[in-house]
Amino acid sequence: KFLPVEIFQSKELHIALALSVMITWLAFGHFKWSKQDGGLVRLVINNFTRKRKTVNDGDLADHILTCLFVSNFIGIVFWRSLHYQFYCW
Numbered sequence: 001k002f003l004p005v006e007i008f009q010s011k012e013l014h015i016a017l018a019l020s021v022m023i024t025w026l027a028f029g030h031f032k033w034s035k036q037d038g039g040l041v042r043l044v045i046n047n048f049t050r051k052r053k054t055v056n057d058g059d060l061a062d063h064i065l066t067c068l069f070v071s072n073f074i075g076i077v078f079w080r081s082l083h084y085q086f087y088c089w
Helices: 009-035 041-048 057-088
Strands: none
Touching: 009 041, 009 057
């Protein structure tokens, strides 16, 4: 078994993993996915003030798919240990 029962069932582990996933998603959102727009904060501000850039549809589709696949991979990396642990128990 990967983790002892006490650690696996602890609320602290679940909170730490959830925070790790969210922080990693925010970091990727700011530094990778919205880098061309000036970061995540600038992207949100521009969308609320209607200062949007025009983007080629092909580039937009690729960007959306890349964001979805990478964000899913980040979730799998952080939660993979718990998924395996569920199978063991």
